[in-house]
Amino acid sequence: MRVLFAVPLLLLGACQVTKDDNSTTLSFNEDVAANAAEDIGNAAENLGGAIAKEADQTAAKVENKVGDVDVDVNVTHKDDEHTNQQ
Secondary structure, eight states: OHHHHHHHHHHHHTEEEEEOSSOEEEEEOHHHHHHHHHHHHHHHHHHHHHHHHHHHHHHHHHHHHHOOOOOOOEEEOTTOOOEEEO
16 A cells, blocks of 8 residues: 555656756656556565465464364353253
8 A cells, every 4th residue: 555655756756857048848758657656566466465475374373373272161051050051
């Protein structure tokens, strides 16, 4: 998500300013903007892949440590003498 905040700054880098004695010209270089957008897309894709890989590795570690756990639950009510056992 933070990558999206960088987009306006990178697009600003595609602007070219030319200053003469009496005038200033601002032009937008579409090639530079397209390259910046492609770089942002690649970075986002790589970041998403890294997050997914880390999540898979963490899940595998948790599964290996926890394994199968059996839980027995005894529930009693204050006014009831019966016990619900599972």
